[in-house]
Amino acid sequence: MAPDRSDGAASCACKGIRRCLICEEVKGKGQLEAKEPKTVHYFLYNPETRLAVSKDAAAASFPFPGVFLWENFISEEEEENLITTMDQDVWNESQSGRRKQDFGPKVNFKKRKVRAGGFSGLPAPSQNLVLRMQQEPSLAGFQPVEQCNLDYHPQRGSAIDPHLDDSWLWGERLVTINMLSNTTLTMSLEQGLPKMGLAEEVRVAVRLPRRSLVVLYGEARHRWKHGIQREDVQARRVCSTYRELSAEFLPGGQQAELGAQLLNVASSFQGSPV
Numbered sequence: 001m002a003p004d005r006s007d008g009a010a011s012c013a014c015k016g017i018r019r020c021l022i023c024e025e026v027k028g029k030g031q032l033e034a035k036e037p038k039t040v041h042y043f044l045y046n047p048e049t050r051l052a053v054s055k056d057a058a059a060a061s062f063p064f065p066g067v068f069l070w071e072n073f074i075s076e077e078e079e080e081n082l083i084t085t086m087d088q089d090v091w092n093e094s095q096s097g098r099r100k101q102d103f104g105p106k107v108n109f110k111k112r113k114v115r116a117g118g119f120s121g122l123p124a125p126s127q128n129l130v131l132r133m134q135q136e137p138s139l140a141g142f143q144p145v146e147q148c149n150l151d152y153h154p155q156r157g158s159a160i161d162p163h164l165d166d167s168w169l170w171g172e173r174l175v176t177i178n179m180l181s182n183t184t185l186t187m188s189l190e191q192g193l194p195k196m197g198l199a200e201e202v203r204v205a206v207r208l209p210r211r212s213l214v215v216l217y218g219e220a221r222h223r224w225k226h227g228i229q230r231e232d233v234q235a236r237r238v239c240s241t242y243r244e245l246s247a248e249f250l251p252g253g254q255q256a257e258l259g260a261q262l263l264n265v266a267s268s269f270q271g272s273p274v
Helices: 021-027 074-089 126-133 220-224 256-266
Strands: 040-046 052-055 065-069 098-101 107-108 113-115 143-153 160-163 171-180 181-190 201-208 214-217 225-227 237-245
Touching: 065 201, 074 171, 074 237, 107 256, 126 143, 126 237, 143 256, 171 220
Parallel strands: 040 201
Antiparallel strands: 040 052, 065 214, 098 143, 107 113, 143 237, 160 225, 171 214, 171 237, 181 201, 181 225
């Protein structure tokens, strides 16, 4: 297939409250503007101490478990080769100014149904990357069954709203490789941390250097929402997110047979975007 443009946008796939610069021009920014909470407490994640440090010294730092950052996970040459390979496939329009490529099973999360569909495996370049991930103790036994490539660009006003990834199908660890530019992953807890005297929303900024890998697990995976704000996309950014199966689809689970089939397809590393 002919490669799609990666530096602009002529159409919009936003639905509901989602938005990008294109739909803002059509509908008007004012109609789409979401109301921000009156008070937000801002913190910055320190990967060395694993603490969330207050940006304005108005609150004490606190432990922020569930984030693992691996800087320079890939080399400049690997990054270039990965992006070149991705751009040879079509980037499909997604919401909030993003474009995407999916490698994974067909899923209906509302009805809790999953099938292989057109899934033919993870892409070939990911095989060595997954082997490298598995060398990290916190990623021992990590066997991804889905890969989602996302393309962000400031010209499209790309972002992704705060959200929690599904935990019925997807397992404990969410793994993302950040490419082409630095960005910030914003972790948010709308109900705040009352025990710390923070009754309003709390946000923790996790800086993601170019070519780094980040893992979310535990509280950061299940309690804190994560997202990428528009202002944190200053240049083209491409990321690959890998997801493993939940216990329900692993040996001993109710859908272990289906899980084994999906893992067998995924591990062929001969896939093309679904």
